[in-house]
Amino acid sequence: MTAAELRTYALAKPGAWPDEPWDGDTVAKVGDKIFVFLGDTGIGVKCGAGRSEADEWLREFPDDATVMAYIGRHGWNSLGLGGAIPLTALKEAIDTSYDLVVAGLPRSKRP
Secondary structure, three states: OOHHHHHHHHHOOOOEEEEEEEOOEEEEEEOOEEEEEEOOOEEEEEOOOOHHHHHHHHHHOOOOEEEOOOOHHHOEEEEEOOOOOOHHHHHHHHHHHHHHHHHHOOHHHOO
């Protein structure tokens, strides 16, 4: 799956919309919150409620998963495309990130 296909997958989520909050960085948001950073070589997603859950990705895919700068302590990881991480796992990571972010939104802002 290409970066463009993952972008389409993420933006097909209920209430999802694209944004470019920083020059050259495209993200998918739900409500006013980012649930995935969409890059050409990988994605950035919330992989768990905290760092310990997100660290499972680092153990399973040490060459293709890294802690995201600045927000990694909150359970965010960067996951590379075209490596050992299967497509189904990348989609699952987007689904998990979306679900975690939606759960944190006020009820009135949830899709």
